[in-house]
Amino acid sequence: MGTENVKNMDFFFNPSSVAVVGASGVPGKLSGIILASLLKSRFKGAVYPVNPKYTEVLGIACYPSIKAIGKEIDIAIFALPAALTPAAVKAAAGLAAGAIIVSGGFGEADGWEYESEIKTIAADSGMRVIGPNCMGIYDTLTRLDTFFIADERIKRPKRGGLSMVSQSGSFAITAMDELAADGLGVARIISYGNKADVNESDCLDFLAEDDATKAVALYIESVDDGRRFVEAAGRCSAQKPVMAVKVGKGAAGSSAARSHTGAIAGRPEIYSAAFKKAGVVELHGYEDFICGCKAYGIRNEPLECRGSRVMIITDGGGMGVGIADACVQAGLEVAAPSADVVERLSAIFPAYFSMGNPIDLTGSVTDEWYARSLEAAMSGDNYDIAIVAALWGPPNLTDDLAKLLAWKARESGKPVIICSPGGAYSRKKAKLFMKEGLPVFTTPEAAVRAAAVLARGAAGRRRAI
């Protein structure tokens, strides 16, 4: 396997036809949910239900077999019991370029032999296989959606620049749902499960060359071929930011991972070293994953972060102290402003103001104070990242704040991270910042996690140069 796989994977992300094997109108059946979701998502290609029991399913023609469709199919989707899957997949080989097997009961349970049969079929026929035990693909470009959970329960994000590759289906859909609720768009999400064939490295090969993907986030329980992974991840990270979380770290976690996707988790230090070598920013757990996705995924072009020097601007002194603490703990620098920054700030604010780091604008704050202090602090080469903790208690803050800060952030050319903690009002206001392309977080620690991910990314790029 090598870069030739890039070609082999392409059709998954540009399919002109999809067959749903076993599709029926019976409520609750996975294949039926997938078919309904393909029709609802306005998938751009042709959709063929395949089921010998029906001539029509959900109002469209149903075929007794893939062969009976009478043309080559790009992707055949299987949601059958494990024991029935190998024969069905074999019948598709030579007729479909690729298969997505969403059903479980394979290597993660007691179905090793079924998984091994599927591996053999893939190797012998050249048909590429995603899964088994996965969610498949959610793609905002082609509108392919094999995620078999109704969007009342799990929201589909709008189009954006982030692509996600996950061994775990539940992790992928939960993160996707949270990012959708927060207003972050995605390009492609791939849940590859037990990887009988297609694995994280294949996905990285494709995403490296994919113009729609501006940043990549990986969830990994195990990597089988470490050398190939480092090569693929390195090629991808040379093009765009790549982040990865490796779970299954302690004895408890790795045993959990084994029974989840059949993965042998391996020692965490080895993964950390591989990530570093490949220029991959390591993420630590779910919260870090979400923060990294928002920090790198919010813009169409990746944020240019050059270091770890943080300026904190707030109207709530206590929050400022907490952010400073969290920064120091995360290895970020929170240096007092140099003479030129103080001079710029002094031209704006009365002398009794707290012009340290944090800059505390107090409850008298206005939108303009925020904008002007951000400009004063970030216009020189004193700080690499700004964290603006805008508490919404002060009566003079308005909805214009988001636009003003986004403008000043663009002018500075540096990442500006927003912290908007609190309840219903603050959560509503937080959305304003996301709309303006500023990543927003609801706790001091989450904002700091995002800053730390960007700083680690900057350090990785410096090493690579």
Place this chain on the structure above:
Amino acid sequence: MGTENVKNMDFFFNPSSVAVVGASGVPGKLSGIILASLLKSRFKGAVYPVNPKYTEVLGIACYPSIKAIGKEIDIAIFALPAALTPAAVKAAAGLAAGAIIVSGGFGEADGWEYESEIKTIAADSGMRVIGPNCMGIYDTLTRLDTFFIADERIKRPKRGGLSMVSQSGSFAITAMDELAADGLGVARIISYGNKADVNESDCLDFLAEDDATKAVALYIESVDDGRRFVEAAGRCSAQKPVMAVKVGKGAAGSSAARSHTGAIAGRPEIYSAAFKKAGVVELHGYEDFICGCKAYGIRNEPLECRGSRVMIITDGGGMGVGIADACVQAGLEVAAPSADVVERLSAIFPAYFSMGNPIDLTGSVTDEWYARSLEAAMSGDNYDIAIVAALWGPPNLTDDLAKLLAWKARESGKPVIICSPGGAYSRKKAKLFMKEGLPVFTTPEAAVRAAAVLARGAAGRRRAI
């Protein structure tokens, strides 16, 4: 100062009369906001606006001075510029039992001399003073509310068992707003700011004896009299759980704290040792504070947690792995189920199920599977805490889940912590658990933080016995 202060503080939490000095109907003025909020919150005592410029404010009689009211006042509230405050407070001494000074511009800025005058007035007259540079008191029992931020912006929580004591006003209101949005109730919240007189130890003395308070959470930037703090906190923690976050840890954080409330932050190890000695559970930052408040504040009676052995039950394998990782990192035990637990589980589930720790109930999960596996895992003496990570993708889960789990949690007598991560649907469902008295969190790490706070509390009690 000693336990005699308990009596001196009482009236702040049972006042029959409050004067708002400088109150007017001018929009945006702090004293006017406080007056409006006292009238709106249905404060149980008499309210007297004091302002020589008016005979009526917001429809009630206004007095030229506190003296002119003609009776003793429990609390006089001051929201005047710092320079005008000492004279106004002095005029109230002897007429009001206590003062709450919400205005800033004192020790945290360049107003040390005003603060020192206020200290002298308090010491000479015996009038107790909360503040300056604080929010004052929000009390769900007396309905006193001096928090000068409209409840459209900062929600007031309903009545509950948690009391909060905070040096920082912004921290207190942000945490309060978040807890209110999450459905957690509180008893009393005290923001004491620069503590010209009343400090954290005075508050602890009162809360130790306060039947309405079932658990206490402290936010501290600095403590002046360490010995008195350890005594007061120790007395309180003998009655109910006491948690504390100490901020201003690194050089950056402690310098931020100084310019915030004029606090000299001191070395963090000293605080950690003092907390341990006093039986106080140490919290690390804002997120830990929120998690601790929910874990200890959700029930009317404090949760009985006896150790750090965690059982994880989920329907999403990847989330289970992440929780196991986070547990191990937080020093919690995630041991595989012993023979008797496996036996109980085997009686319920087919053999191919993953009956480890986590127990992975997969996408086929039902409400009953959750309830029965929780019962099987927690009924013996194998685990101290359960973390149930209920992802809402699986189609068979219903709203009954919360009631069922609450019932099994009560039966087990052990804390059951819910993790309900994701977007809009999961956040809505999360509220069901809070209503049933189960603390719920939206990330694996947050659920683990809550478990760790309970486990640290259990360890503290074991040390104390």
